[in-house]
Amino acid sequence: MDLKVSNGPGPGDERTTSLLLLGFLQSCPHSCFQRELEALGHELPGHLFHDDELQTDGNRCSHFPLAAEAETDRRQCLAAALEQLMQTCPPDVDHEKTQLLLTMLLAKKIADHSPALLRDVFHTTVTFINQNLLAYVRNLVRNMD
DSSP states (O other): OOOOOOSSOOHHHHHHHHHHHHHHHHTOTTOTTHHHHHHHHHHTTSOSOTTSOBOTTSOBOOOOHHHHHHHHHHHHHHHHHHHHHHTTSOTTSOHHHHHHHHHHHHHHHHHHHOGGGHHHHHHHHHHHHHHHSHHHHHHHHHHHO
């Protein structure tokens, strides 16, 4: 029996979500952020999040408190925009699937409008998905195997 207890997203989940979002963004061939996306893609196989290093004692590095605050304001803005969009969806659609798709589309739209924001938007989106849609993403990946 293989039981896993999890209190939230682990490194494998962050990597899975990052690859899911990266693949989605790469499927948009005529976007303005292709150069930034290519640079971000080269970072992913190695160290995923430079400002959230795991220390040898198991604690997260906390040397960027302002960056963490900005990430929280960005996640709140993303959640508010997503909530407004979800109100326009018909009630008979799959809520989690729609929420994941709209989240990724919002990330794409922001990156198209401001390619320089791609890295921040990418990490904010990955964090948001892992905090709000992790079970759905895990199930999606499980069904792909």
